[in-house]
Amino acid sequence: MKSGLEDVVAAETILSDVDGLAGRLIMRGVSLDDLAGTPYEQVLSLLWTGFLELPQDLPGALARARTEVFAHVAGADPSLEPVDAIRALMALIPDGNDLETALRLVAAPAVFTPAILRLKSGQQPVAPRRGLGHAADILHMLTGKTPSPQQAAALDAYLVTVADHGLNASTFTARVVASTGAGLTSAVLAALGALKGPLHGGAPGPVLDMLDAIGTPANAEPWLEAALTRGDRLMGFGHRIYRVRDPRADALKLALRPLVAAGEVDKDRVALAEAVEAAALALLKRKKPDRPLETNVEFYTALLLEALGFPRSAFTCVFTMGRTGGWIAHAKEQAATGRLIRPQSRYVGPAPLQAA
Numbered sequence: 001m002k003s004g005l006e007d008v009v010a011a012e013t014i015l016s017d018v019d020g021l022a023g024r025l026i027m028r029g030v031s032l033d034d035l036a037g038t039p040y041e042q043v044l045s046l047l048w049t050g051f052l053e054l055p056q057d058l059p060g061a062l063a064r065a066r067t068e069v070f071a072h073v074a075g076a077d078p079s080l081e082p083v084d085a086i087r088a089l090m091a092l093i094p095d096g097n098d099l100e101t102a103l104r105l106v107a108a109p110a111v112f113t114p115a116i117l118r119l120k121s122g123q124q125p126v127a128p129r130r131g132l133g134h135a136a137d138i139l140h141m142l143t144g145k146t147p148s149p150q151q152a153a154a155l156d157a158y159l160v161t162v163a164d165h166g167l168n169a170s171t172f173t174a175r176v177v178a179s180t181g182a183g184l185t186s187a188v189l190a191a192l193g194a195l196k197g198p199l200h201g202g203a204p205g206p207v208l209d210m211l212d213a214i215g216t217p218a219n220a221e222p223w224l225e226a227a228l229t230r231g232d233r234l235m236g237f238g239h240r241i242y243r244v245r246d247p248r249a250d251a252l253k254l255a256l257r258p259l260v261a262a263g264e265v266d267k268d269r270v271a272l273a274e275a276v277e278a279a280a281l282a283l284l285k286r287k288k289p290d291r292p293l294e295t296n297v298e299f300y301t302a303l304l305l306e307a308l309g310f311p312r313s314a315f316t317c318v319f320t321m322g323r324t325g326g327w328i329a330h331a332k333e334q335a336a337t338g339r340l341i342r343p344q345s346r347y348v349g350p351a352p353l354q355a356a
């Protein structure tokens, strides 16, 4: 028995495949590289085909769902951490298994995150605007302004990159809940609980804390060496499945480029991140020679989301915006098997005392 269940195959899926040795991610037969430039709505169609009754105009239906869920913003509690605040609002969406529920669940983090961030800084929430794509509308609700095409494309690239990723901890959670017949809202809320942990989706905030603490490219090596000597883990490096570079790290590094060219990212920040990445990879190779440890998705996520104006406290919420589409597809796929997930545990506690 391995407590991390590595090597255990717990589902058959047509949704995505993570090849940890080749460093390749496939979503329904399409390689992540070939999804570059695809709007998130199109990836939703790709993932949901065969599992939900898709409308002719999915972007329009998702835009309507954004408007519907905006009504819940009135009940937001901005004193909570953003991820706790969006979870509380998402719990207001009634459980169901239909397209309407699925669209509301995808719309919810996209609408609630900007609203909560604005409320936290004493500003009024901005309502969704028809005619904008999903990614552009999220940035519009965040800033109150129409984003540049480069900004909208960068957020789209992020949402697409994280839309699905095999049987990761949160997706497995969604499938377990779906297998009980509980419905999509329950599956998505449980998955969100799993995602928020720092060993899963909660890492990009700490990546920026690390960049801030390092401060200058020259300080990268001594700082990282001291961290490893203390036994700390370097955030944004290592992965349970990938033994080579996480292909999502490259997809996001690529998505950053147009923002850098348009002057929408601080060039010094990018230079610092590149110096930290190079120093970290060299040190990990030297200090952990038996374990290939490479850059994971969270490292460039941190830079990209920072450049788009999201505070680090909300990074898990933005991850949720993308991954909800994948969770829903997996929940539907699991529910269709009609089989309850119920593994065994081995009892290693004391035996009952024998009566004298």
Ligand code: ACO
Binding pocket: 004, 198, 199, 200, 201, 203, 232, 233, 234, 235, 236, 237, 238, 239, 240, 241, 288, 291, 293, 296, 297, 298
């Ligand atoms: N920094 C330093 N050492 C590391 C790191 C790291 N980031 N990751 C793993 N190691 C070391 C461990 O200390 C261990 O060394 P040891 O054998 O000398 O004790 C060895 O590598 C194996 O570690 P495991 O815990 O078995 O590796 P696991 O597969 O469980 O780790 C994980 C995966 C949790 C992602 C890990 O690499 C980690 O903690 N990374 C930092 C956090 C992070 O970036 N999380 C985001 C992951 S991406 C995602 O979920 C979306």
